[in-house]
Amino acid sequence: xxxxxELLEYQKLDGELRKIELELNATEEKKKLNQAKAVMRNAxxxxxxxxxxxxxxxxxxxxxxxxxxxxxxxxxxxxxxEEIVEGGGDVAFYKKSAQQLMExxxxxxxxxxxxxxxIEQLTAEYKKLMEQGKQMNKQxxxxxEKFKEIQSQYTDRVDELNKxxxxxxxxxxxxxxxxxxxxxxxxxxxxxxxxxxxxCVCGMDLPLAQRNRLAGGNVIECENCHRFxxxx
Ligand SMILES: [Zn+2]
Numbered sequence: 324x325x326x327x328x329e330l331l332e333y334q335k336l337d338g339e340l341r342k343i344e345l346e347l348n349a350t351e352e353k354k355k356l357n358q359a360k361a362v363m364r365n366a367x368x369x370x371x372x373x374x375x376x377x378x379x380x381x382x383x384x385x386x387x388x389x390x391x392x393x394x395x396x397x398x399x400x401x402x403x404x405e406e407i408v409e410g411g412g413d414v415a416f417y418k419k420s421a422q423q424l425m426e427x428x429x430x431x432x433x434x435x436x437x438x439x440x441x442i443e444q445l446t447a448e449y450k451k452l453m454e455q456g457k458q459m460n461k462q463x464x465x466x467x468e469k470f471k472e473i474q475s476q477y478t479d480r481v482d483e484l485n486k487x488x489x490x491x492x493x494x495x496x497x498x499x500x501x502x503x504x505x506x507x508x509x510x511x512x513x514x515x516x517x518x519x520x521x522x523c524v525c526g527m528d529l530p531l532a533q534r535n536r537l538a539g540g541n542v543i544e545c546e547n548c549h550r551f552x553x554x555x
Contacts, residue, residue: 327540327553329494330503334515336488341512343477343484352470359463366456373449380442387435394428506549515542517555523548
């Protein structure tokens with residue numbers, strides 16, 4: 324591959340940028356910012372889940388209330404039981420039916436109470452989450468501001484590095500540059516490594532035929548770690 328020197332220069336600049344990025348990521352401000360973002364994401368997810376549950380509970384409450392109403396009406400009809408009995412009805416039968424209805428009503432009311440307890444718990448949790456979200460939002464804003472300040476100290480250097488990289492990139496064949504950038508996206512760094520004895524830095528043995536291809540500034544790709552290997 325031609326342009327080995329340019330590629331090495333490009334990587335050197337890239338490495339400096341990467342170092343700055345790592346330094347920034349390691350700052351307390353960035354960590355606090357990321358922490359706030361993560362907590363907020365989690366709170367948002369839980370709030371969405373609770374919203375869904377609240378909807379379900381509301382529908383359940385409506386259906387229970389309708390059933391309780393219906394039952395109450397049926398029981399009210401038994402208030403006429405004395406007339407029915409006087410008219411020759413079976414007392415034992417009406418008594419039993421009324422009792423069954425009362426029991427059903429009792430269990431419905433129990434369900435309703437259980438549901439109300441869940442709603443109460445949900446409301447309390449919801450409040451807690453909203454409060455937490457508010458606090459984290461404050462932390463996020465505060466540390467975003469602080470982080471921006473730290474970042475601004477590097478702006479000039481980062482701009483300079485980017486400009487130099489752009490210049491250097493002009494002398495690197497587009498396909499090679501593309502492959503380099505792809506590897507960087509895959510978090511490979513350094514992308515270009517010198518041959519280490521008969522091996523790649525990852526420990527992969529390179530047969531002689533492959534090593535011979537390194538002559539004249541050529542570069543080969545390691546089959547194992549996908550780095551570019553060159554000979555010093
Ligand atoms: Zn390798």
